[in-house]
Structure formats: structure tokens, C-alpha cells
Amino acid sequence: AQTVTQSQPEMSVQEAETVTLSCTYDTSENNYYLFWYKQPPSRQMILVIRQEAYKQQNATENRFSVNFQKAAKSFSLKISDSQLGDTAMYFCAFMKLDSGNTPLVFGKGTRLSVIA
Amino acid sequence: DAGITQSPRHKVTETGTPVTLRCHQTENHRYMYWYRQDPGHGLRLIHYSYGVKDTDKGEVSDGYSVSRSKTEDFLLTLESATSSQTSVYFCAISEGGGVGEETQYFGPGTRLLVL
Numbered sequence: 001a002q003t004v005t006q007s008q009p010e011m012s013v014q015e016a017e018t019v020t021l022s023c024t025y026d027t028s029e030n031n032y033y034l035f036w037y038k039q040p041p042s043r044q045m046i047l048v049i050r051q052e053a054y055k056q057q058n059a060t061e062n063r064f065s066v067n068f069q070k071a072a073k074s075f076s077l078k079i080s081d082s083q084l085g086d087t088a089m090y091f092c093a094f095m096k097l098d099s100g101n102t103p104l105v106f107g108k109g110t111r112l113s114v115i116a
Numbered sequence: 117d118a119g120i121t122q123s124p125r126h127k128v129t130e131t132g133t134p135v136t137l138r139c140h141q142t143e144n145h146r147y148m149y150w151y152r153q154d155p156g157h158g159l160r161l162i163h164y165s166y167g168v169k170d171t172d173k174g175e176v177s178d179g180y181s182v183s184r185s186k187t188e189d190f191l192l193t194l195e196s197a198t199s200s201q202t203s204v205y206f207c208a209i210s211e212g213g214g215v216g217e218e219t220q221y222f223g224p225g226t227r228l229l230v231l
Contacts, residue, residue: 033218045206045222091158101147101166101210101218103174106158
């Protein structure tokens with residue numbers, strides 16, 4: 001079974017600064033996807049970024065980028081130029097790649113507060 | 117917006133009563149999922165469906181059943197609600213099959229309180 005660990009329950013960052021959220025996972029699979037989801041106070045789950053394990057290049061989406069270290073089973077999220085609207089819970093998630101889709105396995109989340 | 121709605125959005129019920137939550141999608145996605153979210157646990161899978169009448173159990177399936185009689189609807193039933201089932205319930209969908217189609221998109225959630 002896969003497990004996902006987010007070791008930082010809470011973090012804070014000053015507006016316009018950069019912050020990195022950590023995520024490690026445990027799996028014996030070789031083919032999988034990794035995701036970061038954001039959950040603002042509205043409770044809506046919003047996809048931030050995803051990474052295919054077979055790709056060596058780290059994914060980026062505007063101010064969001066990941067540092068994917070497959071051998072170390074690490075998948076951290078970097079948020080640059082933090083904005084007040086980035087305040088949210090952030091969840092790291094793992095999905096095994098199978099013949100069909102498989103459910104997500106989530107970490108417990110990191111609560112990020114962006115301070116003005 | 118992935119065209120996912122959940123109903124009801126909020127519900128208060130009493131221990132021992134049956135409860136059914138509905139997830140409805142408008143885009144004919146093949147896969148549908150039910151997760152629950154509790155403080156300190158993140159989201160955990162209850163059940164999922166990979167097609168009409170095709171379902172499978174997740175990590176926390178005890179006390180829950182599901183049904184999918186048509187592509188657009190996935191129902192989650194608590195046969196006899198207990199206080200431990202107080203939670204926020206999320207439905208998710210994904211297309212499946214090809215690269216780029218595995219991403220899951222979530223509904224707005226249902227907050228359930230069992231007294």
C-alpha cells in the first residue's frame with residue numbers, strides 16, 4: 001500500500017516571499033502520478049499541479065513548481081511570490097498508474113498562511 | 117468547473133437514520149469517487165466506481181454502500197448513520213484511459229453532522 005507524508009502541519013510565509021511545502025511518499029510502484037491540491041476556506045479542492053513519475057523534468061504552473069526526486073520519493077511544492085489568496089490547506093496526493101484510473105492517496109495536509 | 121454537483125450540501129441527521137448523498141456529473145466521465153475528509157486525516161477513499169454498476173471499496177468503506185445505475189449519478193448511502201460518520205464528503209470524477217485523463221476533479225463537498 002502507498003502512503004503519503006506531509007511533515008509540516010502548519011506553515012506561514014510573508015506576502016511576496018517564497019515557501020516550500022514538503023511531501024514524501026512510499027511506494028513500490030514505478031509508474032505513478034503525483035498531485036498537489038489546494039483547499040481554500042471555501043473547502044473546494046483545486047488542482048494546483050501534477051507530475052508524471054516517468055518525466056524527469058519538474059512540473060511548473062505559473063508561480064507553482066515542484067521538486068520531484070524519484071529516488072528519494074520526495075515531491076515538494078514551491079510557491080513563489082506568495083499572495084494572500086494562497087492561504088489554504090495544501091494536500092499532496094499519489095496515484096498509481098494502472099490499466100485504468102486508481103484512487104488518490106492523500107497526505108494529511110499542510111495549512112499555509114500568507115501574512116500581509 | 118468539471119460539472120460536478122453534490123446534494124445536499126449540508127445535512128444534520130440523527131444516529132440510526134439512513135442517509136443518501138448524491139453526486140451528479142454532466143460530462144460522462146467514467147470514474148467517480150467518494151472521499152471523506154476529517155481533521156488530521158486528509159481525504160480518505162470510501163468507494164469508487166469505474167463504470168455503471170461497477171464499484172469497489174476503499175480504505176474506509178465500513179458502514180457505507182454505493183450505487184451507480186447511470187453514468188451521471190453516484191450515490192453514497194449510510195445505512196444507519198453513526199456519530200463517527202460526521203464528516204465532509206467529497207465526490208470526485210476522472211475520465212480515465214489516457215495520459216492527461218487521470219486527474220481527479222472534485223465536487224463542492226457535503227457537510228454531514230450525525231447527532
